[in-house]
Amino acid sequence: MSFTNFLETEILDHVFAGAAYTAPATKYVGLFTAAPGEAGGGTELSGSAYARQTMAFTTSGNTTSNNAAVEFPTATGSWGTVTHVGIFDASSSGNLMAYATLSASKAIASGDVFRIPSGDLDITLD
Numbered sequence: 001m002s003f004t005n006f007l008e009t010e011i012l013d014h015v016f017a018g019a020a021y022t023a024p025a026t027k028y029v030g031l032f033t034a035a036p037g038e039a040g041g042g043t044e045l046s047g048s049a050y051a052r053q054t055m056a057f058t059t060s061g062n063t064t065s066n067n068a069a070v071e072f073p074t075a076t077g078s079w080g081t082v083t084h085v086g087i088f089d090a091s092s093s094g095n096l097m098a099y100a101t102l103s104a105s106k107a108i109a110s111g112d113v114f115r116i117p118s119g120d121l122d123i124t125l126d
Contacts, residue, residue, distance in 0.1 A: 045080070065120075065121060086099040
């Protein structure tokens, strides 16, 4: 996953300039049909029962991974083809903190459920 400009600035300010940064107590994973980037953007899903889901992480070494499976609500209409995921600091609006391209895109039709198995979403710093 890549960090957005928002999170990069918060980390740099916190570590090197002494500015306070409080990590959000709850992180949310969102799904995209068009790529977000360093400045955010992209096309996040909306409607048809879509909602960001909470995601918790466990860190080991230089990698943090989701420590439980995440299941999105059953789609009540087509969500299109999900190509990217993003981690947000709020359930709606808020700041996109990190994003990644899925290893395989997934078309979501009415009645489908999108799942992320435990340990399948990794964020690594080198």
